[in-house]
Amino acid sequence: MTSQTDSRQEFQEQSRQQLKSLLEEKEFDAAKAMLIPMQPADIADVIEGLPEAMQAIAFRLLLKNEAIEVYEYLQPKVQQALLEDFKHPEVLEIVDQMSPDDRVRLFDELPAKVVRQLFLRLSSTERDATALLLGYAPGTAGRIMTSEFVTLRETLTVSQALEHIRRLANAAETIYTLYVVDDSRHLIGTLSLRNLVTASPDQTIQELMDRDVIFVYTNTDQEEVAQLIQHYDFLAVPVVDTEQRLVGIVTVDDVLDVIEEETTEDIYTAGGVQSVGDDYFQTNLLTVARKRVFWLLILLLTNTGTTAVIRNQEDILEQVVALAFFIPLLIDAGGNVGAQSSTVVIRGLNTNEVRLSKSFGIVGREALAGSLLGIMLGLVVTLWAYFLQRDWGVALSVGTSLVAISILASVAGAxxxxxxxxxxxxxxxMSAPFITTAVDVLGVFIYLTVARAILQL
Known part of the structure; x- marks a missing residue:
């Protein structure tokens, strides 16, 4: 049964091929009619899949308001390519009407010279909103927030508040949560749109608002903001400055981008690869190699310790050559056990599921898990080693060593x-290379020491 995701991808591919054919045949009216009923996000996906020469043509077919929305969904690389193809007035109009947070995200990807040109041509209102966000450090709530939200005064009645919302709704990114401020813009409460529309027209905001406000500061790390929104199931969270004045909100759609970005970074990091941004597979190969080589060199140097251990124990290997056959098996098994332990602990640390105060209990738990895994794997490997070598001494050496290595790997990994x-x-x-080194060097040392004791060489 085809999943919904597969169906959507199939639809996008069919739409892309259809649009490409229409553009090749210069059937622009038909292409425009095809795009009208599609969602902006789907249009962006279709345009991104077109040949670069056709992307600008397809984008020009969109109505102005739709084009602005579609542009915000496009990947930074496509946005930049479209900027180069457009005449300056068209570029300025699109950029000027983008939401401030999306505009800042675009500016972060553009060359500084282009940013300066675009920034100076923005309207004064949009220039101020953009400058506010650019003034905060990357990766903070201030950098990803939007200034397009609705505020209320506590003295307003429900009917007055609804009229106020009607005037501002089109300019706000979300109206589902409303923010109550005083004359100095200090955040004093929040109110959901649901509670507002179900209240009596003559009730005041002061009677309805929730004074227990969850908020973040402008310098709060974006990952912490994402965790907060996820924890409370918010659609948006307010952002205040050091004086508790409301300066913006971070919406759930921006948080989804943050979660994807942080998860990608964690995956790259765990693999010893420095992130090179969204266009990894389009990045220059020399840049890719430079990003990967650092930890590989460290592992190469540290693993010389394994060579030293084997050289110091070469007498036992000369007497029982069969022992050498099982070194890769033991190292790989230990590395896999260590990787499993480190993965669950690192993920727990990233999601705040586990804390440093619980470290001893968790390491102990993983040590027990490593013991159980080692015993189960050790029994299987002992029988397999005997089947291969017909030597119980070698088989017991391999099995016993695997138990010890599994415990070592679990403790190191956790x-x-x-x-x-x-x-x-x-x-x-930091964990991956050091776990690998510990398992490789100490694992080989444990194996050959155990073999020497069992075989009494």
Missing amino acids: GLPFLFKAMKFDPAL
């Missing part, structure tokens, strides 16, 4: 992320 978190390092970035 403990190192906590250690690096306490040292203010990124656990995802």
Whole structure:
């Protein structure tokens, strides 16, 4: 059964091919008619899949208001390409009518010279809104918030508030949550649109608003904002400055972008790859190699420790050559066990599910899990090793070592992320190479030491 996602992708591919054919045949009226009923996000996906020369043509077919909305959904690379193709007045009109947070996201991707030109040509209102967001550090609530929201005074009646909302609704990014401020714009309460429209017309906002307000500061990390919205199931969260004055809101659609960005960064980091942005697969190969080589060099150097251990124990390997056959098996198994432990701990740290105060309990739990895994895997490997070598001494050496290595890998995998978190390092970035080194070097040492004891060489 085809999933909804697969159906949507199939629809987009069919639409893309149809639009491409219409543009090739210069059937512009038919192409425009085809785009009219589509959602802006779907139109953006279709345009992105067109050859670069056709993207600007397809975009020009859109009505002005629709074009502005579609433009906000396009990838930064396509946005930049369209900027180069448009005449300046058209560019300015699109950029000027974008929401401030989306405009700032675009400016972050553009060359500084282009940003300066566009910024100076914005209307004074939009220039001020953009300058406000650009004044905050990247990765903070201030940088991703929008200034397009509705505020109310507590003295307004419900009927007055509804009339006020009607006047401002089209200019606001969301009206589902309303923010109550005093004369100095201090945030003093919130009110849902549901509660407003179901209240009596003569009731005042003061009677209806919730004074227990959840908010963030302009310098709050964007990942923390995302976690807050996720925890409280908010559609938006207010952003205040150091004096508790309301300066913006962060909406759930921006948070989804943050979650995707942070998850991508964590995945890259866990794999020892520095993020190169959204266009990784279009990035220059030399840049890709430079981003990957750092940790590979570190692993290459640290793994010389494994070579040193084997060289110091070469006498036992010369006497029982079969022992060497199982070194890759033990190292790989230990690495996999360590990776499993580190993955669950790092994810728990990122989602605040686990904290440093619980580190000893969690490491102990993973050590027990490693023991159970080691025993189960050890029994299987012991029998397999005996089947291959017909030597119980070698088989027991391999099985016993795997139990010890599994415990070591679990403790390292669970403990190192906590250690690096306490040292203010990124656990995802630092843990993987050190876990690999610990399992490789100590794993080989444990194996050959156990084999020497069992075989009494």
